[in-house]
Amino acid sequence: MGNSMKINLQVWRQKNAKTEGRFETYQVNASPDMSFLEMFDVLNEELIEDGKEPVAFDHDCREGICGMCSMVINGRPHGPKQAVTTCQLHMRSFNDGDTVVVEPWRANAFPVVKDLSVNRSAFDRIISSGGFVSVNTGNAVDANSILISKEVADTAFESAMCIGCGACVSACKNASAMLFVGAKVTQLSALPQGQPERESRVVAMVNQMDAEGFGACTNTGACAAECPKEIPLSVIATLNREYYKAKLNGK
Amino acid sequence: MFYTNGNAFQLLNLQTFILTKRYKYMGVLSFLFSSSLGRKLIMAVTGISLIAFLLVHCLINATVFFNDGGKTFNEAAEFMAHNWFIRTTEILLFVGLLLHIIQGIYLVFDNRKKRSAKYSGKAGNANSTWYSRSMGLLGSIVLIFLVLHLKHFWVVSRFEIPHGLNDENLFAEMVAVFENPIAVIVYVIGCFGLTYHLMHGFGSAFQTFGINHKSYTPFINSVGMAFSFVIPLIFAAIPVVMHLGLIK
Structure with missing residues (x-):
C-alpha cells in the first residue's frame, strides 16, 4: 500500500x-x-x-x-x-x-x-398510505396499451429516480420529507396509471408525512442540493400544487 | 298548494344543503392551520400581500426625494390616512401580518422539535444560503423594528395628526424622529433584516404556490433579488439622508 x-x-x-x-x-x-x-x-x-x-x-x-x-x-x-x-x-x-x-x-x-444505522420505516408507511397505483389482477397488460409521450415519461422518470435514501430529510434544517413525497407524487400524477387515485393519494401521503413527525418545508433547497439522484426542487412545487388542487376539490 | 309545499320542502332542503356544505368546507379549509402544506400556504399568501404593501409604501416614501419640503409626501400621507378603501385594506393587512407572525413563530418552534439530536458536523453554506435558514431570526429583527416604526409613524398619522394639511404633518414628524442618530441606526438595521428576509421570502412564496418551472423561475428569482435590494435601500436611504439634513 x-x-x-x-x-x-x-x-x-x-x-x-x-x-x-x-x-x-x-x-x-x-x-x-x-x-x-x-x-x-x-x-x-x-x-x-x-x-x-x-x-x-x-x-x-x-x-x-x-x-x-x-x-x-x-x-x-x-x-x-x-x-x-x-x-x-x-x-x-x-x-x-x-x-x-x-x-x-x-x-x-x-x-x-x-450506531450509523437508522430506521426509515416512516417512508414505507408514507408509500403505503398512497404512493401506489391500483392495478387489476389477471393477465399482465401489454406494456404499450397505454400511450405515454416522451415528455411525460421523462418527467415521471426524473422523479422515479428517487431511491428513498432520506438524504433530503437529513439535509433539511426542519427534517422535512417533502422532496421524497414530492418525487413520488410528481411521478405518479404525471402518468395515466396514477390518475384514479391522484387527489386522494396526495392528501393521504401529506397526512401520513405530517403524522410521522417530519417538519414543514421552508424552501432552503438543501434537500435538492444533497439528493444523490438530483431530484429537482420543482417536485415540491408540484406536490404543493397537487395538494391545494385536491383540497379545493374537497378531498 | 302543491307548489307551496314544494317550495317549503325545497327551502328546507336548501338549508340542510347550506349547513352540511358549510361544515364540509370549514373542515376542508382547516388544513390551512393543521397541515404542514397549509401552514406554508398561509405564510406565502400573507408574505406576498406584505410584499405588495412594501411596494406601495416605498413609492409613497420615495416622494420625499422630490425635496419639496414634504408637500407631495404629506398629500399622499393624508390620502392614505383618510381614504376608506385604504383603511379597510389596512385592516386586512394587519390580519395578514398577525397571521404571518403567529404562523411563522409556530413553524419555527414546531420544526425545531423534528430533530432533537443535533448534528455535530457543520455543513456551513454547502447546500443552502444562511438567510434561507434564518427566516425566523430575520423576521424577528424586522418585527422589533416594526413595533418601533409603527409607534413612530403609524400611531401618529392615524391618531395624533388632525385631518387636513397643516403645520403638524407626517413629514415634520419624520424630520423630528430622524434627528436622533439611534433611530437612524435602528431603521438601517431593520432594512438589512428586511433585505435578507425578502431575498429568501420573495422566491420562496412562489415555490410554495407551486409556481416553479425552469422556463420562468429564474426570472421570478431575479425580480425577487432586485426587489430585495432596491426597496430596502430606498427605505434605508430616507432616514440617513434626512439625518444629514439633505432633505428638509
Whole structure:
C-alpha cells in the first residue's frame, strides 16, 4: 500500500434508540481507491480482531441505487461530493491526515437503530398510505396499451429516480420529507396509471408525512442540493400544487 | 298548494344543503392551520400581500426625494390616512401580518422539535444560503423594528395628526424622529433584516404556490433579488439622508 492515507475518524456510537450516543475516535489506514464503506469494512475488521464491537452501518447494493448508506459525513449527507451515495464516495475525496466526522441521519422520524444505522420505516408507511397505483389482477397488460409521450415519461422518470435514501430529510434544517413525497407524487400524477387515485393519494401521503413527525418545508433547497439522484426542487412545487388542487376539490 | 309545499320542502332542503356544505368546507379549509402544506400556504399568501404593501409604501416614501419640503409626501400621507378603501385594506393587512407572525413563530418552534439530536458536523453554506435558514431570526429583527416604526409613524398619522394639511404633518414628524442618530441606526438595521428576509421570502412564496418551472423561475428569482435590494435601500436611504439634513 504505497499510497495509503491516514484518516482520523470520529464515529457516532449508539447502542440503540433508547440509549445516549457519543463520538468515538478511530484511526484508519485507507487506500485512496477505497469507497467510504470499504474504509469502514477495514475499520470493522480491525475492531473485530481487537475483540471490540464493530460499527453498525447499513449497506446493500454498493452501487448507488439501494439508498441504505445513511451517513452524514462532515455535516453533509453522503459526504462532500455531488450526486453520490456513500458507497460511491471514494477516499480520494479526502486528504491524508483529515479528521472525518461520521454520524447517522438525525431526524425524530428516523430513530437510530444502532450506531450509523437508522430506521426509515416512516417512508414505507408514507408509500403505503398512497404512493401506489391500483392495478387489476389477471393477465399482465401489454406494456404499450397505454400511450405515454416522451415528455411525460421523462418527467415521471426524473422523479422515479428517487431511491428513498432520506438524504433530503437529513439535509433539511426542519427534517422535512417533502422532496421524497414530492418525487413520488410528481411521478405518479404525471402518468395515466396514477390518475384514479391522484387527489386522494396526495392528501393521504401529506397526512401520513405530517403524522410521522417530519417538519414543514421552508424552501432552503438543501434537500435538492444533497439528493444523490438530483431530484429537482420543482417536485415540491408540484406536490404543493397537487395538494391545494385536491383540497379545493374537497378531498 | 302543491307548489307551496314544494317550495317549503325545497327551502328546507336548501338549508340542510347550506349547513352540511358549510361544515364540509370549514373542515376542508382547516388544513390551512393543521397541515404542514397549509401552514406554508398561509405564510406565502400573507408574505406576498406584505410584499405588495412594501411596494406601495416605498413609492409613497420615495416622494420625499422630490425635496419639496414634504408637500407631495404629506398629500399622499393624508390620502392614505383618510381614504376608506385604504383603511379597510389596512385592516386586512394587519390580519395578514398577525397571521404571518403567529404562523411563522409556530413553524419555527414546531420544526425545531423534528430533530432533537443535533448534528455535530457543520455543513456551513454547502447546500443552502444562511438567510434561507434564518427566516425566523430575520423576521424577528424586522418585527422589533416594526413595533418601533409603527409607534413612530403609524400611531401618529392615524391618531395624533388632525385631518387636513397643516403645520403638524407626517413629514415634520419624520424630520423630528430622524434627528436622533439611534433611530437612524435602528431603521438601517431593520432594512438589512428586511433585505435578507425578502431575498429568501420573495422566491420562496412562489415555490410554495407551486409556481416553479425552469422556463420562468429564474426570472421570478431575479425580480425577487432586485426587489430585495432596491426597496430596502430606498427605505434605508430616507432616514440617513434626512439625518444629514439633505432633505428638509
